[in-house]
Amino acid sequence: MGVPRSDESLRPMLATAGVPPVGPGWAVEFKWDGVRALVVVRGGAVRLVSRNGNDVTGGYPELVAALPTDRDLVLDGEIVALDAAGRPDFGLLQHRMHVRSPGAALLAEVPVELYLFDVLEIEGEDLTGLPYDTRRARLAELGVEAWRRVSAPQAFTDITPAQGLDVARAHRLEGIVAKRRTARYEPGRRSGAWVKTALFHPQEVVLGGWTAGRGNRGSTLGALLMGAYDEHGRLRYLGNVGSGFSEATLRRLLDRLRPLARPDSPFDDEVPRELRRGVTWVEPEVVGEVEYRTLTHDRRLRHTVWRGLRPDRDPGEIVLADVVEAARAPDPELVRYLREIAPHLLPYVDGHPLVAPTGPVAVGSEAALVGLAETGVVELRFAPSRPGEHPRWVVVELEAGAAGLLRTALDHLGVVGMPVVTGHGLQVHVPVGEGTTAAEAGRWAERLCAAVGSMAPGARPMAATAALVPFSPTRDGAVAVPVTWAELEAPELPRWTLDTAPVRVAEAGDPLRPLLGLDQRLPPL
Known part of the structure; x- marks a missing residue:
């Protein structure tokens, strides 16, 4: 039997922020939008202790009444207030957090519950050195589900943390905490054995x-x-x-x-x-x-x-x-989007380097895309062609009002191109065949923009290092999505996000994809 811990040393173990970990050996718990609390039952009395060691017992009398006092315990959990759909709501809990001795009306209006997810001590036995799986089993043996207003939400060991985050997203929960199943409990320490991934920051x-x-x-x-x-x-x-x-x-x-x-x-x-x-x-x-x-x-x-x-x-x-x-910590929504959109985005990269703060980065796989996000990169932009290769695209940026003129000019020249809506404007991608150098493609784009700009100012050629990769996220929360010329006739430019862009591709396809690799010769200008 372990030595009982002193109350002064009791501080909750903390999680590090990060993307859902991969590989075996992780349990997944949902991240509850409430207030962390340690439950200390000693000598028939119950105390609730906040994350910073403050006694908050008086603020939650219904929880004190619900907890059994027939044995000494130290438990770790979260105090939550539930909305009408049964989800923890931090805004509701605000009405209780500031009240030392709530009256009957407030107790009835904003009831709270206690979600338990760990046990540190039972009858003087220190359990913090035991593996996570063992502690969860000991918690289950306490019969928590029979206590009023108290529960021990399930920890999932048969799904990956990434799958757990998808479930949290579908149910509009705060996120997940992935916990290594062999890890001990480390009071007061922020440990890499617990990784939290929030769906907001x-x-x-x-x-x-x-x-x-x-x-x-x-x-x-x-x-x-x-x-x-x-x-x-x-x-x-x-x-x-x-x-x-x-x-x-x-x-x-x-x-x-x-x-x-x-x-x-x-x-x-x-x-x-x-x-x-x-x-x-x-x-x-x-x-x-x-x-x-x-x-x-x-x-x-x-x-x-x-x-x-x-x-x-x-x-x-x-x-x-x-x-x-x-x-x-990279935005889990961004990571989820890149994994989902990779089959549609990667063909436009095809191993060509992208621009990153540290210099050109070669990207050829879903893992490499996610790796960029983990370094803080959001927008994916073209770098110059690989050494010895011709440029694959001429890209022109313009205002939506000039799109018709540019399309007319391309039709007159017998050149095909396709627009990409970026969320704040428009880029037109024109495929370039072999035999055209980067300098020649750049001069051609400048002359095209000068001709269109004389009738509708706003068109400008984009260097390869400035053009967004199709399906790239943007810093303002939009996604660069290829569209048809007909879609530009709507009163406003469409806008897609990390959530809606994959749906758009699944339903409408990618109108730019047939032009990928087209051996198109740029006529003289």
Whole structure:
């Protein structure tokens, strides 16, 4: 029998952010959108301890009443509030997280449940050194399913983590956590034995101030200024969040932040001047959570949406290294898309190098595409032809209004080409046959654009290093999809995303594919 652990050493094991791991030996659990909690049952009393060691027992009396006290236990799980469809809803849970002693009305309006996924101690026996599979078996032996408001959601060992993520996506869950089945439990440590893959990017931030609201939010706030601490303990500015607030949330935030007002900025780096106007600075004592799309090169969160306050977290725990590490993890939606679209995209690459920040990268397989995504590459763009080979395409970028003129010019020249909608504009790909050098193809494209541009400005030739590969994602969330000329006659350009582009190809095919490898001679211009 192991030695019982002291409460002071109890901290939950944490997962690293990443794409779903491959290979055998992984169990898959769903990632629940709630608040992490350790359950400590000692001497007939129940305590709920937050991730940062705070006692939150008083906030969830229905869970305390539901847990048995006939034996000493230490359990790991997540407190969740469920929406009408039975899915954990962090927004609902917000109504409970800030209340120390909820009344009967709130308990009835926002009930909570406890999802358990690990056991650290039973009757004084330390189980943290045992393999994951063994701990899960010991958890099952406790008879959790008979406890009211408490359950132990299934861990899946017969599917891959990638398949688990597909299931999470289909059921609109937060994501998955893949856990190595032979791994021990490492209290307080972020371990590679647990890999979390979220279907969005949540991030905890320290609040450093707010800007005044405008319009119908003139009496409240407009945006919150966010930060995180670097390795030297300096608070670094991460940007602003101005969306995702309800009226009740705005009032709650002002009530929480007003008493913390201070005369100067709490950030140790400079907030841009245009973002300092009308700011009320606050002491950095409050932690919140946002959802964001990207982290810029200068470490700013972009496309942020407010999710709620995190009273279970201490400001000093919010460190910049964790923000950067999470942002480096490739978007699982992007990885899923590249795997699905690879059969349609790879023929256009055919081993030719693509442009990456580190230089040309040869891509010839689905694994290589996913590898690019894992290095942070989103847009896939053509590099010059392989040494000794002729260029395969001339690519012209133009506005949608000039598409008809360009098509007329190509028809007049007896040249075929096909448009590719990029989400923010249009590129026309014209196949080039053997015997044409890169310089000749470039001059031909310039003359074509000059002729079309004289009637409809906006056409420009694109160097091979600038043209999007057909079916490439773009940084604004769209996908470059080949279309027919007839589709350009619609009032607005169509737009496809990572979700809809594969459906489009499955239903309509690829009109550019028949031109791939066409031995077309460019006539004189």
